[in-house]
Amino acid sequence: MNQSIAHMALVVKDYDEAIEFYTKKLHFTLIEDTYQPEQDKRWVIVAPPNNSEKSIAPKTALLLARASSPLQESFIGNQAGGRVFMFLSTDDFWRDYNDMLSKDIKFKREPKVTDYGTVAVFEDLYGNLWDLVEFVPGHPFSLQ
Missing domain, CATH: 3.10.180.10 (2,3-Dihydroxybiphenyl 1,2-Dioxygenase, domain 1)
Structure with a gap:
Protein backbone atom coordinates (compact mmCIF):
# COMPACT_ATOMS: atom_id res chain seq x y z
CA MET A 1 0.00 0.00 0.00
CA ASN A 2 1.26 3.47 -0.86
CA GLN A 3 -0.57 6.45 0.65
CA SER A 4 0.17 10.02 1.67
CA ILE A 5 -1.69 13.06 2.90
CA ALA A 6 -2.12 15.18 -0.21
CA HIS A 7 -3.74 18.34 1.19
CA MET A 8 -4.63 19.81 4.57
CA ALA A 9 -7.49 22.31 4.52
CA LEU A 10 -6.73 25.60 6.26
CA VAL A 11 -9.73 27.88 6.79
CA VAL A 12 -8.85 31.45 5.81
CA LYS A 13 -10.65 34.78 5.78
CA ASP A 14 -9.54 35.84 2.31
CA TYR A 15 -7.86 33.91 -0.49
CA ASP A 16 -5.61 36.70 -1.71
CA GLU A 17 -4.27 37.77 1.69
CA ALA A 18 -3.58 34.12 2.55
CA ILE A 19 -1.77 33.56 -0.77
CA GLU A 20 0.27 36.70 -0.12
CA PHE A 21 1.27 35.53 3.38
CA TYR A 22 2.22 31.98 2.42
CA THR A 23 4.05 32.84 -0.81
CA LYS A 24 5.78 36.07 0.27
CA LYS A 25 6.51 35.46 3.96
CA LEU A 26 6.92 31.68 4.08
CA HIS A 27 8.16 31.23 0.48
CA PHE A 28 5.50 28.62 -0.34
CA THR A 29 4.77 27.94 -3.99
CA LEU A 30 1.32 28.64 -5.37
CA ILE A 31 0.46 25.31 -6.99
CA GLU A 32 -3.08 26.05 -8.12
CA ASP A 33 -5.65 28.84 -7.99
CA THR A 34 -8.75 27.78 -9.91
CA TYR A 35 -12.21 29.30 -9.69
CA GLN A 36 -14.99 26.76 -9.06
CA PRO A 37 -18.11 28.52 -10.47
CA GLU A 38 -20.56 25.81 -9.39
CA GLN A 39 -19.68 26.49 -5.75
CA ASP A 40 -18.52 30.12 -6.13
CA LYS A 41 -15.18 29.37 -4.50
CA ARG A 42 -11.55 28.94 -5.46
CA TRP A 43 -9.39 25.82 -5.26
CA VAL A 44 -6.15 27.29 -3.89
CA ILE A 45 -3.19 25.01 -3.18
CA VAL A 46 0.15 26.16 -1.73
CA ALA A 47 3.16 24.05 -0.73
CA PRO A 48 6.48 24.62 1.00
CA PRO A 49 9.49 25.24 -1.24
CA ASN A 50 11.61 22.30 -2.38
CA ASN A 51 8.95 19.78 -1.36
CA SER A 52 11.36 17.02 -2.37
CA GLU A 53 10.85 13.40 -3.26
CA LYS A 54 12.96 12.24 -0.30
CA SER A 55 10.46 13.51 2.28
CA ILE A 56 7.92 11.18 3.90
CA ALA A 57 4.92 12.80 2.17
CA PRO A 58 6.49 14.71 -0.72
CA LYS A 59 3.25 16.07 -2.12
CA THR A 60 1.69 17.42 1.07
CA ALA A 61 0.22 20.89 0.51
CA LEU A 62 -2.26 23.30 2.04
CA LEU A 63 -5.69 23.89 0.58
CA LEU A 64 -6.56 27.48 1.47
CA ALA A 65 -10.31 27.29 2.05
CA ARG A 66 -12.20 30.56 2.49
CA ALA A 67 -14.72 30.35 5.31
CA SER A 68 -18.25 30.17 3.88
CA SER A 69 -20.37 30.24 7.04
CA PRO A 70 -20.33 31.89 10.47
CA LEU A 71 -19.36 28.57 12.03
CA GLN A 72 -16.35 28.22 9.72
CA GLU A 73 -15.40 31.86 10.36
CA SER A 74 -15.28 31.12 14.09
CA PHE A 75 -12.41 28.66 13.49
CA ILE A 76 -10.16 31.05 11.55
CA GLY A 77 -6.94 31.34 13.52
CA ASN A 78 -7.86 28.64 16.01
CA GLN A 79 -8.17 25.45 14.03
CA ALA A 80 -6.40 23.39 16.69
CA GLY A 81 -7.96 24.87 19.82
Whole structure:
Protein backbone atom coordinates (compact mmCIF):
# COMPACT_ATOMS: atom_id res chain seq x y z
CA MET A 1 0.00 0.00 0.00
CA ASN A 2 1.26 3.47 -0.86
CA GLN A 3 -0.57 6.45 0.65
CA SER A 4 0.17 10.02 1.67
CA ILE A 5 -1.69 13.06 2.90
CA ALA A 6 -2.12 15.18 -0.21
CA HIS A 7 -3.74 18.34 1.19
CA MET A 8 -4.63 19.81 4.57
CA ALA A 9 -7.49 22.31 4.52
CA LEU A 10 -6.73 25.60 6.26
CA VAL A 11 -9.73 27.88 6.79
CA VAL A 12 -8.85 31.45 5.81
CA LYS A 13 -10.65 34.78 5.78
CA ASP A 14 -9.54 35.84 2.31
CA TYR A 15 -7.86 33.91 -0.49
CA ASP A 16 -5.61 36.70 -1.71
CA GLU A 17 -4.27 37.77 1.69
CA ALA A 18 -3.58 34.12 2.55
CA ILE A 19 -1.77 33.56 -0.77
CA GLU A 20 0.27 36.70 -0.12
CA PHE A 21 1.27 35.53 3.38
CA TYR A 22 2.22 31.98 2.42
CA THR A 23 4.05 32.84 -0.81
CA LYS A 24 5.78 36.07 0.27
CA LYS A 25 6.51 35.46 3.96
CA LEU A 26 6.92 31.68 4.08
CA HIS A 27 8.16 31.23 0.48
CA PHE A 28 5.50 28.62 -0.34
CA THR A 29 4.77 27.94 -3.99
CA LEU A 30 1.32 28.64 -5.37
CA ILE A 31 0.46 25.31 -6.99
CA GLU A 32 -3.08 26.05 -8.12
CA ASP A 33 -5.65 28.84 -7.99
CA THR A 34 -8.75 27.78 -9.91
CA TYR A 35 -12.21 29.30 -9.69
CA GLN A 36 -14.99 26.76 -9.06
CA PRO A 37 -18.11 28.52 -10.47
CA GLU A 38 -20.56 25.81 -9.39
CA GLN A 39 -19.68 26.49 -5.75
CA ASP A 40 -18.52 30.12 -6.13
CA LYS A 41 -15.18 29.37 -4.50
CA ARG A 42 -11.55 28.94 -5.46
CA TRP A 43 -9.39 25.82 -5.26
CA VAL A 44 -6.15 27.29 -3.89
CA ILE A 45 -3.19 25.01 -3.18
CA VAL A 46 0.15 26.16 -1.73
CA ALA A 47 3.16 24.05 -0.73
CA PRO A 48 6.48 24.62 1.00
CA PRO A 49 9.49 25.24 -1.24
CA ASN A 50 11.61 22.30 -2.38
CA ASN A 51 8.95 19.78 -1.36
CA SER A 52 11.36 17.02 -2.37
CA GLU A 53 10.85 13.40 -3.26
CA LYS A 54 12.96 12.24 -0.30
CA SER A 55 10.46 13.51 2.28
CA ILE A 56 7.92 11.18 3.90
CA ALA A 57 4.92 12.80 2.17
CA PRO A 58 6.49 14.71 -0.72
CA LYS A 59 3.25 16.07 -2.12
CA THR A 60 1.69 17.42 1.07
CA ALA A 61 0.22 20.89 0.51
CA LEU A 62 -2.26 23.30 2.04
CA LEU A 63 -5.69 23.89 0.58
CA LEU A 64 -6.56 27.48 1.47
CA ALA A 65 -10.31 27.29 2.05
CA ARG A 66 -12.20 30.56 2.49
CA ALA A 67 -14.72 30.35 5.31
CA SER A 68 -18.25 30.17 3.88
CA SER A 69 -20.37 30.24 7.04
CA PRO A 70 -20.33 31.89 10.47
CA LEU A 71 -19.36 28.57 12.03
CA GLN A 72 -16.35 28.22 9.72
CA GLU A 73 -15.40 31.86 10.36
CA SER A 74 -15.28 31.12 14.09
CA PHE A 75 -12.41 28.66 13.49
CA ILE A 76 -10.16 31.05 11.55
CA GLY A 77 -6.94 31.34 13.52
CA ASN A 78 -7.86 28.64 16.01
CA GLN A 79 -8.17 25.45 14.03
CA ALA A 80 -6.40 23.39 16.69
CA GLY A 81 -7.96 24.87 19.82
CA GLY A 82 -4.85 26.83 20.77
CA ARG A 83 -2.37 24.00 20.15
CA VAL A 84 0.29 23.95 17.47
CA PHE A 85 -1.58 23.11 14.28
CA MET A 86 1.08 22.71 11.60
CA PHE A 87 4.74 21.73 11.60
CA LEU A 88 7.02 23.33 9.01
CA SER A 89 10.16 21.23 8.67
CA THR A 90 13.31 22.93 7.39
CA ASP A 91 16.84 21.95 6.46
CA ASP A 92 18.24 25.15 8.05
CA PHE A 93 16.42 26.41 11.13
CA TRP A 94 18.43 29.61 11.68
CA ARG A 95 18.22 30.70 8.03
CA ASP A 96 14.44 30.40 8.05
CA TYR A 97 13.97 31.74 11.58
CA ASN A 98 15.95 34.90 10.79
CA ASP A 99 14.18 35.32 7.44
CA MET A 100 10.80 35.02 9.15
CA LEU A 101 11.81 37.57 11.81
CA SER A 102 12.82 39.99 9.04
CA LYS A 103 9.32 39.59 7.56
CA ASP A 104 7.63 40.38 10.90
CA ILE A 105 6.46 36.84 11.58
CA LYS A 106 5.46 36.73 15.26
CA PHE A 107 7.09 34.00 17.32
CA LYS A 108 5.17 32.82 20.38
CA ARG A 109 7.96 30.58 21.72
CA GLU A 110 11.63 31.27 21.26
CA PRO A 111 14.01 28.75 19.64
CA LYS A 112 14.79 25.70 21.71
CA VAL A 113 17.16 22.81 21.10
CA THR A 114 15.57 19.44 21.91
CA ASP A 115 16.58 15.82 21.42
CA TYR A 116 14.62 15.74 18.13
CA GLY A 117 15.85 19.08 16.74
CA THR A 118 15.65 22.86 16.96
CA VAL A 119 12.15 24.31 17.19
CA ALA A 120 10.24 27.59 17.69
CA VAL A 121 6.52 28.36 17.57
CA PHE A 122 5.18 31.07 15.27
CA GLU A 123 1.77 32.43 14.26
CA ASP A 124 0.41 32.56 10.75
CA LEU A 125 -1.50 35.62 9.57
CA TYR A 126 -4.65 34.55 11.44
CA GLY A 127 -3.05 33.30 14.66
CA ASN A 128 -2.82 29.55 14.01
CA LEU A 129 0.26 28.19 15.74
CA TRP A 130 3.02 26.49 13.77
CA ASP A 131 6.29 24.83 14.74
CA LEU A 132 9.31 25.76 12.66
CA VAL A 133 11.52 22.72 13.19
CA GLU A 134 14.82 21.39 11.92
CA PHE A 135 14.88 17.73 12.87
CA VAL A 136 18.19 16.13 13.80
CA PRO A 137 19.84 13.97 11.11
CA GLY A 138 18.46 10.46 11.29
CA HIS A 139 15.01 11.57 12.49
CA PRO A 140 12.28 10.12 10.22
CA PHE A 141 11.22 13.63 9.14
CA SER A 142 14.69 15.15 8.80
CA LEU A 143 15.29 16.93 5.51
CA GLN A 144 19.05 16.33 5.78
